[in-house]
Amino acid sequence: MDKAHPEQLTPHPTPSARPGEHPGARHPLAWVPTLYLAQGLPFYAVALVAGLMFKSMGVPNDQIARWTGMLGLAWVFKALWSPFLELARSKKRVVVALQVAGGAALAALALVLQLPAWFALAIALLGVVALASSTHDIAADGLYIASLSARQQAAYAGWQGAFFNGAKFLSLGGLVILAGFLEQRVGAPVAWSTVFALLGLLLAGLGLYHAWALPDTRPAAVAHAASTVRGTALLLLDVIRAFFAKRGIWLGILFIVLFRLGEGQVQTIGPLFLRDARAIGGLGLSTQEVGAIYGTAGTAAFLVGSVLGGWFTSRIGLKRAMPVLILAMNVPNLVFWYLSMAQPASLGLVTAALAAEMFGYGFGFVGMILFIMQVIASGPYQTAHYALGSGFMQLGFVLSKVVSGDIQQALGYRHFFLWVVLSALPVLLVTRFVRLEPEPHATAT
Numbered sequence: 001m002d003k004a005h006p007e008q009l010t011p012h013p014t015p016s017a018r019p020g021e022h023p024g025a026r027h028p029l030a031w032v033p034t035l036y037l038a039q040g041l042p043f044y045a046v047a048l049v050a051g052l053m054f055k056s057m058g059v060p061n062d063q064i065a066r067w068t069g070m071l072g073l074a075w076v077f078k079a080l081w082s083p084f085l086e087l088a089r090s091k092k093r094v095v096v097a098l099q100v101a102g103g104a105a106l107a108a109l110a111l112v113l114q115l116p117a118w119f120a121l122a123i124a125l126l127g128v129v130a131l132a133s134s135t136h137d138i139a140a141d142g143l144y145i146a147s148l149s150a151r152q153q154a155a156y157a158g159w160q161g162a163f164f165n166g167a168k169f170l171s172l173g174g175l176v177i178l179a180g181f182l183e184q185r186v187g188a189p190v191a192w193s194t195v196f197a198l199l200g201l202l203l204a205g206l207g208l209y210h211a212w213a214l215p216d217t218r219p220a221a222v223a224h225a226a227s228t229v230r231g232t233a234l235l236l237l238d239v240i241r242a243f244f245a246k247r248g249i250w251l252g253i254l255f256i257v258l259f260r261l262g263e264g265q266v267q268t269i270g271p272l273f274l275r276d277a278r279a280i281g282g283l284g285l286s287t288q289e290v291g292a293i294y295g296t297a298g299t300a301a302f303l304v305g306s307v308l309g310g311w312f313t314s315r316i317g318l319k320r321a322m323p324v325l326i327l328a329m330n331v332p333n334l335v336f337w338y339l340s341m342a343q344p345a346s347l348g349l350v351t352a353a354l355a356a357e358m359f360g361y362g363f364g365f366v367g368m369i370l371f372i373m374q375v376i377a378s379g380p381y382q383t384a385h386y387a388l389g390s391g392f393m394q395l396g397f398v399l400s401k402v403v404s405g406d407i408q409q410a411l412g413y414r415h416f417f418l419w420v421v422l423s424a425l426p427v428l429l430v431t432r433f434v435r436l437e438p439e440p441h442a443t444a445t
Contacts (some may be wrong), residue, residue: 028148029318031162031213032156036093038206040167041270042102042133045199046071048294049171050266053195055275056179056188056287059119065268065405067123072398074130075137079387082138083239091143092216096207098139102132103204110197113189126348127203155217165303173295210239239384248381248435252376255434256389259368260419262330263361264400269359269408269416270336274350278343281413283350293351294358301355305362312363318370319436326431329364332357332422337417368393369439371436378438 023353046068054064080225088094105128113120144160145153182191203357243249276282285293309328312319344350372389379385400423408416 007016025147025215026213026330028152028156028204030161031210031215032144032159032207033164034209034213035140035144036160036163037167037170038099038203038210039133039137039162040216041199041203041206042106042129042138043134044168045106045196046133048129048168048271048350048398049176049195049199050122050126052194052271052275052287053179054119054122054289055272056183056192057113057118059086060388060405060409061269062405062409064272065408066402068126068265069268069398069404070399070429071123071126072394072401074127074134075394076391076398078134078138079384079391080236081135082387083236084137085138085142087228087232088139090216091139091146092214094139094209095136095214096211098132098136099207100204101211102129102136103200103202103207105129105132105200106196106203107200108197110193113193113196114285116244118189146444153325158330159220169295169299171199172291173299174291176291176295177288180286180291183287188319189428239381240388242330242379242381243385246376246379251378251430251434252371252391253370254334255427255430256372256376256392258430259326259329259371260393261367261427262333262423263401265404266333266336266357266417266424267361268401268404269413270354273336273340273413273417276413281340281343282303283343285347285350289347293307293347293354297351297355298358303332305359307363309366313366313370318367318374320433322367322371323428325367326424326427327364327365328360329367330360330421333417333420333424337414337421340413340417374438375435390396 013345050071051064051068054068062253088281103399105125109125109129112118112125115121135444148156176200178198179195180396182194185191246252261274271290271294273281274283274285274293276284278284305328309325313325339350339353372386372393376389377383377386411419421434
């Protein structure tokens with residue numbers, strides 16, 4: 001790297017120094033917002049934008065759900081390699097490299113959409129993006145923690161969430177609308193090539209910017225590589241052993257997986273239902289209309305629901321709030337059942353209905369985050385156990401997503417969305433037996 005960078009000329013703080021306050025560090029607002037924008041862009045590209053692209057390119061629903069669901073496994077297992085990122089001499093270099101690599105893979109995806117074997121190549125490149133993105137999550141969060149004091153971490157936490165969700169607004173409310181506009185003029189392949197090229201250039205450009213803007217956190221000393229790798233592997237094994245030794249952990253994992261059973265299906269098939277023709281049970285909306293609904297009203301409703309869900313839970317406690325949170329997350333799925341039955345022509349009515357569904361999703365999802373944070377992750381290795389719990393949360397989403405396309409094609413849209421509503425019943429039953437409070441005298445390390 002260029003030795004003229006001020007942050008590289010500054011001595012690294014001693015262990016007693018407060019993180020994020022050493023001379024030469026750039027102001028957190030110079031990099032925190034863009035860091036979490038860069039975290040969100042590839043995630044939403046894989047989780048949401050890719051499915052809409054495949055739909056426009058004529059891929060069947062079962063294939064879309066199966067393959068985009070499998071891509072989510074990168075976020076399931078990222079906790080297993082996260083400790084080894086601590087061996088890197090510079091978190092900054094890891095973050096920049098992953099952003100540039102993810103941007104290059106997205107740009108390559110734009111090219112392969114013009115080739116005969118485009119689908120297999122697209123899945124392979126999206127797999128690269130998923131691995132880079134999930135690993136980037138770990139490195140970016142580690143950089144944030146290592147670079148800022150506890151007070152600063154709290155002060156800029158709002159910027160994290162705002163710009164991560166800003167990536168969703170940009171992806172769905174901006175680029176998907178652009179794709180819909182271009183589809184009508186130059187066709188789907190060129191339209192989506194343009195969108196993924198823009199995504200790739202934006203992510204790679206953020207990587208180059210962060211090569212200048214990010215603080216450079218390095219360990220004061222690095223132990224011998226072989227012994228460090230061995231020690232890290234042994235520590236990881238102890239973390240996993242301690243996780244599965246927790247009281248009631250298997251029932252807790254079952255609760256986590258079932259919590260997302262309905263959500264994973266409706267979040268996968270819902271946008272495809274909106275796009276499909278009315279003659280086969282869909283609503284026949286254009287790509288532009290779907291992008292506008294989810295990217296604007298849907299995103300805003302989700303954010304409002306998340307804030308209110310957190311406030312509600314803080315007022316009455318997680319144990320009392322959990323049944324309400326589960327209902328809030330799943331009852332709005334009745335919206336899709338209604339839409340599949342009535343097939344309304346009013347775009348305003350569809351937008352209002354989906355805003356209600358996304359509000360409930362945001363309100364209820366708080367319950368799962370707090371359950372993992374306060375119950376599953378309580379005790380030793382709190383941060384590592386939160387990562388493992390989050391992995392099981394993502395596993396529940398992936399499993400429901402992978403099978404959702406096959407179920408939808410077997411049942412049709414009307415019966416599928418009724419099935420989604422009924423999918424909430426098992427988690428309500430498990431709620432009566434699962435532990436919803438941390439173990440007494442649990443200490444965090």
